[in-house]
Amino acid sequence: MLLRVDPSSPQPLYExxxxxxxxxxxxxxxxxxxxxxxxxxxxxxxDVNVHTVLRAFAVLRDEGLLEVRRGRGSVVTTQAPRMAxxxxxxxxxVRESRRAGLVEREILSLVEALL
Amino acid sequence: MLLRVDPSSPQPLYExxxxxxxxxxxxxxxxxxxxxxxxxxxxxxxDVNVHTVLRAFAVLRDEGLLEVRRGRGSVVTTQAPRMAxxxxxxxxxVRESRRAGLVEREILSLVEALL
DNA sequence: ACCTATTTGTCCGTATGTATG
DNA sequence: CCATACATACGGACAAATAGG
Numbered sequence: 001m002l003l004r005v006d007p008s009s010p011q012p013l014y015e016x017x018x019x020x021x022x023x024x025x026x027x028x029x030x031x032x033x034x035x036x037x038x039x040x041x042x043x044x045x046x047d048v049n050v051h052t053v054l055r056a057f058a059v060l061r062d063e064g065l066l067e068v069r070r071g072r073g074s075v076v077t078t079q080a081p082r083m084a085x086x087x088x089x090x091x092x093x094v095r096e097s098r099r100a101g102l103v104e105r106e107i108l109s110l111v112e113a114l115l
Numbered sequence: 116m117l118l119r120v121d122p123s124s125p126q127p128l129y130e131x132x133x134x135x136x137x138x139x140x141x142x143x144x145x146x147x148x149x150x151x152x153x154x155x156x157x158x159x160x161x162d163v164n165v166h167t168v169l170r171a172f173a174v175l176r177d178e179g180l181l182e183v184r185r186g187r188g189s190v191v192t193t194q195a196p197r198m199a200x201x202x203x204x205x206x207x208x209v210r211e212s213r214r215a216g217l218v219e220r221e222i223l224s225l226v227e228a229l230l
Numbered sequence: 231a232c233c234t235a236t237t238t239g240t241c242c243g244t245a246t247g248t249a250t251g
Numbered sequence: 252c253c254a255t256a257c258a259t260a261c262g263g264a265c266a267a268a269t270a271g272g
Contacts, residue, residue, distance in 0.1 A: 007241095010267095013241075038256060039256075039257070048242090050242095051241075052240090052241065052242085054257070068257070069256085069257075070248065070255095070256065071251070071255060071256050072255085072257085074256090085211075086211060086225060089208045090225045090228075090229055093205055093226065094229045094230065096178065100197050100198065102201075104230045107226065108223070108226060108227070108230075110202065110205045111208065111222065113205075114209045115223075128260075153236080154238070155237080155238095164260060165238095165261095165262090166259095166260070166262090169238075170260095186238065186267075186270070187237075188236085188237060188238075188269095189238085
C-alpha cells in the first residue's frame with residue numbers, strides 16, 4: 001500500500017496517515033470492501049505507535065470512509081453503510097441546529113446555500 | 116460543578132464525562148463564555164486520567180459546545196461560533212453526499228425527511 | 231523583546247477489556 | 252476456549268500556543 005509518514009513534519013502523524021489512506025481510497029488503490037492490515041502491523045511497518053494508527057482509523061471512520069470493527073479489522077466502506085452514515089450526519093445537523101434554536105426553514109436554507 | 120463518573124459502568128468514562136458536561140451546559144449551569152477547569156485539575160478531582168478528560172473535551176468540541184485551545188483552556192461556546200460550526204456540518208453533509216453520488220434533490224430530501 | 235508559567239496537543243508505551251470468528 | 256483486533260484507560264514525555272510579568 002506504500003504509506004509513509006514524516007515525524008519531522010509539523011502535521012500530526014495521525015493526520016498524515018489519515019491523509020495517505022484517504023488518498024489511496026480516492027485513487028481507488030483501496031477499493032470498497034478491501035480490508036486494511038491490522039493496526040499493529042501497520043504501526044510496526046511505519047514505525048509509529050498503534051494509537052497513532054488507530055486514531056487515523058477513527059478519523060476515516062468518522063468521515064465514513066472506513067468501517068472499523070473490533071475483532072474483525074477495518075474495511076473500506078461500501079455504498080450501503082455510506083448511505084446510513086449520511087443519514088446519521090443529516091440527523092446530527094438537524095439535531096444540533098434545533099438545539100441552537102433554528103427553525104425548519106432555517107435548517108434547510110443552511111444546506112441549500114451550499115448547493 | 117459537581118461531576119462524577121462511575122468506573123464500573125459499561126459506559127466509557129469519557130462518555131460519562133461528556134454527558135455530564137453536556138447536561139450542565141443544557142441546564143445552563145455552565146453558560147456560554149464560562150471557562151472550564153484545566154483538564155488536569157478536572158482529572159485529579161475525578162480521579163481519572165488526563166487523557167480521559169481531554170477526550171471528553173474533544174467530543175464536546177466536535178459537537179460545537181466547547182472551544183478548546185492550547186494555552187487558553189476550554190470555554191463554553193457562544194452563539195457565533197456555534198453557527199459557524201453548523202455551517203461546517205452542513206458543508207460536510209453536502210460534500211460527502213456528493214462524493215457518494217447524490218444529486219441536489221436527494222441531499223435535500225435527506226434533511227427534509229428528518230424535519 | 232524576553233522569559234516563565236499555564237494549558238492543551240501529540241505521541242509513545244503498557245495493560246486490560248470486549249467483540250468477532 | 253482460543254486467537255485476533257479494535258476500544259478504553261492509565262502513565263509519562265515533550266511540543267506548541269497563550270498570557271502575563
